[in-house]
Amino acid sequence: MTRSVDLNADMGESVGPWNMGDDTALLDVVTSANIACGFHAGDWNVMAATMRAAHQRGVGIGAxxxxxxxxxxxxxxMHVPRESLxxxxxxxxxxxxxxARANGxxxxxxxxxGALANMAAEDHDLALACYEAALSVDPDITIMVLAGTAQQAAVADLRCNAACEIFADRAYNDDATLVDRSLPGSVIHDAAExxxxIVEMVTAGAIIAQSGRRIDxxxxxxxxxxxTPAAVDIARQVRAGLKDSGVTLARFQGAPI
Known part of the structure; x- marks a missing residue:
């Protein structure tokens, strides 16, 4: 059983006056933050403010x-040439x-x-292209991957630092990929559920698919x-459930697969 685990959230996704999510409340619960870089969401001011708030709370920062x-x-x-990708x-x-550097x-x-992550979970070569690009910028970066997918296989080939991720609010297919958002039950909104x-999966050391299949x-x-509207409630209940089960919440260290 995993005795220590990181809790991360996607954030920094507001744009100008348009607000998305309650990042401040989430940052008081999670241990790592994945901060949007302006392409799918976010902007320079939102990125700066989110990174500053994360840093002040000791929350790990991710691109x-x-x-x-x-x-x-x-x-x-989207289908993008590999060099451009x-x-x-x-x-x-x-x-x-x-x-991040500007904010200490x-x-x-x-x-x-999003779609880029889902495509990389299915396509080993696409995942390699993305991760090799990231490592060319920072060879010591930890790559967070969807556990059990082509993403994990790619970081294993690269022998880079990795963190294997499971989802609290998404349902799984039998191949460890996420159920398409267009399908019923793909997104879990009930915090208790x-x-x-998550407690069951962490305790078992396995992803539990929608079908009931277990993937170690x-x-x-x-x-x-x-x-998602229930994000803060889900974060709080997941954290409490793990703590009650004897699991410690702490920033991941990152290690090769």
Whole structure:
């Protein structure tokens, strides 16, 4: 059983006057933050404020790059040439690193967002292209990956620092990929249900798919989406459930697969 685990959330996704999620409340619960880099969401002011708030609370900072898709929130699949894809990751990561440094902090990890992440979970070569680009910017960065997918296989090949992630608020297919958001039950909104299933998965050391199938995996971190209305409640109940089960919440260390 995993005795220590990280709790992360996607955030920094507001744009100008348009507010997305309650990042301040989430930062009082999570141990790591995946901060949008301006392509799928966020902007320079939001990035700066979110990084500053995370740093003040001792929350680990991660770059959260996605497709250039503000209208679709980065959840529309795009087919981008591999060289351009790599540069897209480098561009967003560079912005995150620069903004973190300006606020006295540093970027510990990288996590792909939305459709880009889902495609990388299915396509080993695409995942490699993204991760090689990130490592070309910072060879010591920890890559956060969807546990049990092509993302994990890619970081194993690269022998880089990695953190294996499971989701509190998303249902799983039998191959450890996430159930498509267009399907019923794909997103879990009930905080008690999310907490219960996460405690079960962490205790078992396995992803539990929608079908009931168990997929043994390393679990370093648990994600929830900051844009959902129940995000803060889910975060609090997941944290409480893990604590009651004897699991400590702490920032992941990152280690090769």
């Amino acid at each position: 959260h790059p996605g497709f250039a898709d503000l209208q679709g929130f980065g959840r529309q699949r 790599g540069n897209m990751v480098r561009y967003q990561m560079g912005a995150a690193i620069g903004m 902090a540093h970027v510990r990890h990288l996590k792909l967002h 999310a907490a219960s299933r 995996t390393r679990i370093d971190t648990i994600c929830l989406h900051g844009d």
